Amino acid sequence: MHISNKRKSKTWAALLLSGTLLFSLHTPSYAAAEQNAPLPKPSWTSSSLSLTQVNTEKDVIVNEVNAVPAKNLVYVHSSQPVTKTSSNTKLDWQLDSLQALDATTGQLKWNVIFHEKSGPYTTYSNSLYTSNGTAYVYMEYSDGTKKVYSFNTSGKTNWVKNVSNSSSMYLLDDDTLLIASSPGVQSNGSVRSAISLYDKKGKLITEKTINGSVLKAGSDRIVVDASKQTKVGSFWQPAANPKVEIYDRTLNRLSFYQFPSNANTLGDGGGESLAILKDGSVIMRANFANTGNKLMGFGTDGKLAWGRAIAGNAYVQTAGNSYTLFTGQKLELYTMKGQVTERTFKEEQPILMQVDRTQDGQYKLDFAKKGYILDPQTLDTVHEYEFASSPGLLDGYSTYNDHIIYQINEDALSKYVLKTASAK
Template sequence: MHTLSKRNTKTWAALLLSGVLLFSMNTPSYAATSTEALTKPSWTSSSLMLSEVNAQEDIRIKEIHAVPSKNLVYVHSYQPVTKINSKTTLDWNLDSLQALDATTGKLKWNVIFHEKSGPYTTYSNSLYADNGTAYVYMEYSDGTKKVYSYNTSGKTNWVKTVNAPSDLYLMNNGTLMIASSTGPLSNGSVRSSISLYDAKGKLITAKTINGAVLKAGNDRIVVDASKQTKVGNYWHQAANPKLEIYDLTLNRLSFYQFPTNANTIGDGGGESLAILEDGSVIMRANFDNTGNKLMGFGSDGKLAWGRSIAGNAFVQTAGNGYTVFTGQKLELYTMKGKVTERMFKDQQDVLTVVEHTQDGNYKIDFANTGYILDPTTLESIHEYTFTSSPEDMKGYSTYTNDIIYNFKNEALSKYVLNTANN
């Protein structure tokens, strides 16, 4: 079943009007939650800096991911290495995946994606299954590209070589999706290879489709099926894409052509494209003369509504809802409309973002106070401050199950929040 690629003005206006008509609601007042002063971590790890090469710079974090069921916390990091001799034609990265004991902070194992006699890493990415399986994608200087699967003991489950630049996605049925594309053909069209694997690395299904995968998650795959345009030596994706939505059987559910006055590239903050747990899709666009809108596609793939938002709004999703953060106001919506809102007076900071935590809550850090918020009510689960160093609020951190892991000065620290506040 397909959505119409061309819509008349009356239909378009009706969709936008229906999107901005919100459910009647009263803005709730939130009971004060005591603010926790995080003065001392439960532990701080040893330095995670690697010493395998001499020309290393600072350590940078790709991902921190805790696995409570296995008492582990992963740190995927890299260290930029400057070109120092004729054997390396590019600056490169020393990548590693380190697993720490979540109780003590001691290193249990690590994997370094480089051998002195082998190629060096130019790009990497990683993601993690609920059972602790780590999937790591690596691109190397000799052109090879590999996907690794590691168990919680640091042993390799399997390794696969892919033939083109790829992205990894974990779907809600536990399968790993690898989307690969060699880039536009001479006429601007793009072909992508989609492969789904089970946890053992067995291929479940595969298909080559027209278009580039924009995002995948839960049980949906969102594809830009438009041709790209070449400007000079570079290809540019369409600002008003032809959007196609697939399910996990790799069947196309729908398509939608954004109008010519739409621009879906690079406007605003947060998630410009998101897939909710029920398979609904939200995509942001800027329309000439009217401004920013969120476009909502239902679980059937059809366009359901368009809702106006501020151009500087920050968008973040969790579960079957999404938030719009503008100024001091955080608003919570579902596909049906507005649920509630919350004001954060005197807390706004130009760098403030809303994050989706590992356990499905919202995390928002201001200059001096941080909040963990319930994704269905926006009520505080935790409010906290780093009293020893407020700058830790801006450090790389992750939250799950009443614990904050914070990275600073080459080491990881664990802060346990007070569950009595729940």
């Protein structure tokens, strides 16, 4: 791993409550935000994010953009594909870097490159970030080694841990880092996972080996698929109707739920098929033969609380203790208790729509020509802006935090400051 302070870089029969949910509809008021405001010109555009250490014409793959207002930083984790050029390299590979830019100027402050010239190359990577700027990066290398790195806001390594098996990382609500590692599927189809929790200093808090694979972790909950997998040809296939177990942060199992045989949880519909809300509630999507799609809600005790029929083409997105369903041109807002409000976007084209959760916990909607930032409790407009070109921000990676959009344009990062109501 090489650390540079110079600019060297370019480039997821249930219980259906029908008519018994609590509905408290809120009528949105949209006048507070500036209407039809064009997206402002960028405050700055960075130099190229492409790494010059490799000879390739392939585009930069941006894995993550993360803003840290408290530290005036913007992180960009990118991977640059590298074509096999010698007999010493068995496969095409990727050159990974973590770059930290000054949020005021866009200038590079530091850069970590996860490759030494004579060392192993990266085959897979992932990254997570805390609100105070700690960056966690997981790397798998061509020699079989797997490492988790922790970096501070100066680009210095806090700690490095070697893991023996392929792993996934998750952040809990107290910034505890969860690492779930598994050697893969055993010959009988079962999976075992080692779960380890670390504090910010890299000290092990607790660990446990469980039956199953971690599907997702967040807030103070861990959702596990405890089913055996089925071999199809030479590949192992997860159960379509899994046995789901929910654990708390002490790795104590709270509950389990066996999806019925007519359920399929594998990738139906759009948006989040499994999500953990801020209070630890869990929602999970499934398609039931002959009846269609449902959202299944598991309460803070981990037990099934309700099932709600949704459209097969509904797009699901969560933020805080709420979730939204976008169907056609209608956006509906729910909590675990029921519907809160809804909003229709008649002038927009849903086929070119995407809904995301922003870093500061709001909803971000991007259409072909227009974008919105919406309040997560009311769907009121916080910002509304038009794109100079179509399809606007859909054609590049972006993140929003604290009235600012950071957008990847080709191989560079641009900063757009949105006007607030007080600034008009």
